Amino acid sequence: MSDEAPRRPRRLRVDAAENRARLLSAAKDEFSERGANSSLNMVAKRAGVGPGTLYRHFPSLHTLLVAVVSNDVDILCRRGRELLDSENPDTALRRWLRAFATHAATMHGLLAVQMASEFALGGTLAGQHQAIIETGDALLDRAKRTGTTPQHIDIRDILRTANALAWASQQAPDDSDLLDRLLEISFPEPR
Amino acid sequence: MSDEAPRRPRRLRVDAAENRARLLSAAKDEFSERGANSSLNMVAKRAGVGPGTLYRHFPSLHTLLVAVVSNDVDILCRRGRELLDSENPDTALRRWLRAFATHAATMHGLLAVQMASEFALGGTLAGQHQAIIETGDALLDRAKRTGTTPQHIDIRDILRTANALAWASQQAPDDSDLLDRLLEISFPEPR
Numbered sequence: 241m242s243d244e245a246p247r248r249p250r251r252l253r254v255d256a257a258e259n260r261a262r263l264l265s266a267a268k269d270e271f272s273e274r275g276a277n278s279s280l281n282m283v284a285k286r287a288g289v290g291p292g293t294l295y296r297h298f299p300s301l302h303t304l305l306v307a308v309v310s311n312d313v314d315i316l317c318r319r320g321r322e323l324l325d326s327e328n329p330d331t332a333l334r335r336w337l338r339a340f341a342t343h344a345a346t347m348h349g350l351l352a353v354q355m356a357s358e359f360a361l362g363g364t365l366a367g368q369h370q371a372i373i374e375t376g377d378a379l380l381d382r383a384k385r386t387g388t389t390p391q392h393i394d395i396r397d398i399l400r401t402a403n404a405l406a407w408a409s410q411q412a413p414d415d416s417d418l419l420d421r422l423l424e425i426s427f428p429e430p431r
Numbered sequence: 432m433s434d435e436a437p438r439r440p441r442r443l444r445v446d447a448a449e450n451r452a453r454l455l456s457a458a459k460d461e462f463s464e465r466g467a468n469s470s471l472n473m474v475a476k477r478a479g480v481g482p483g484t485l486y487r488h489f490p491s492l493h494t495l496l497v498a499v500v501s502n503d504v505d506i507l508c509r510r511g512r513e514l515l516d517s518e519n520p521d522t523a524l525r526r527w528l529r530a531f532a533t534h535a536a537t538m539h540g541l542l543a544v545q546m547a548s549e550f551a552l553g554g555t556l557a558g559q560h561q562a563i564i565e566t567g568d569a570l571l572d573r574a575k576r577t578g579t580t581p582q583h584i585d586i587r588d589i590l591r592t593a594n595a596l597a598w599a600s601q602q603a604p605d606d607s608d609l610l611d612r613l614l615e616i617s618f619p620e621p622r
Contacts, residue, residue: 390619397612404599408591421588426617
């Protein structure tokens with residue numbers, strides 16, 4: 241750092257972090273909406289940056305996909321930990337399952353991108369999968385102990401359910417609040 | 432008919448009806464378990480009849496598929512009408528949704544047979560679809576009026592949910608009671 245402009249490098253780092261976050265969010269939208277038809281140029285355009293900035297952050301489609309998945313799982317698991325502190329354990333579990341279903345819908349879109357690009361995301365997804373199961377299990381455990389959620393329910397089965405609802409909602413892509421309605425049937429908010 | 436054996440034709444008709452029912456049940460099992468790999472010879476073998484008997488009842492794969500679908504939908508709708516007379520309207524709806532999910536799983540298997548055989552079952556399925564929606568709607572309506580099922584729930588959305596759970600259960604074909612567990616999460620039996 242120079243004596244003259246101590247704030248400039250910091251400003252640059254902040255810009256870079258903002259661009260990276262914007263690119264990840266734009267990539268997530270592009271991949272989940274357009275699946276196998278996604279384009280990297282569209283990702284840059286959605287993020288409001290030039291293609292050069294995109295390639296500086298993510299030199300290949302693979303690095304971008306891995307970053308999108310990791311970022312989405314990080315956000316999902318952070319949300320789960322926050323919900324562990326919320327008041328009603330049953331509601332906390334349901335809210336998190338809704339977040340998971342949205343995540344699952346995004347992942348179905350990413351899977352289409354991955355298959356079109358012919359490289360395997362499997363290894364990356366397996367590690368993330370474990371983090372999700374652990375987060376969900378902590379919420380489920382609390383909902384069983386201090387809420388009204390039945391003891392026999394398994395975390396893998398409720399994740400399968402949320403994933404199936406995400407799949408169903410993608411069979412009717414024009415029905416934009418279908419996933420919300422389906423989640424409300426299987427995991428109703430208390431009234 | 433001859434004067435000599437008035438009971439024989441009747442006995443023959445009873446045998447024919449029994450063979451037909453056995454063939455339909457065997458075909459349903461074969462199609463749902465083996466999908467695109469189904470074989471008509473295996474259907475005859477499962478039913479315990481010769482291939483000639485199968486072809487006399489169902490001269491083509493198409494007539495057999497249509498008969499299996501129609502028969503399954505008839506049974507499903509009859510079960511729905513019976514449940515309209517049962518005591519608890521919420522439980523009646525849930526029980527019927529479980530029957531529907533099993534039906535949907537069978538239909539996914541049939542779809543694979545249909546795609547492998549390259550003819551369209553679409554027209555047949557559309558008519559049956561309407562019968563299912565009407566049956567489900569009658570049960571849902573009663574559960575809303577005299578049970579505790581929320582007013583905002585739509586029959587198409589709960590059928591989509593049950594169908595999605597059938598899809599999920601077929602992603603893990605070795606887990607034979609997965610569909611039951613998933614149905615118990617989305618449509619729990621009252622305890």
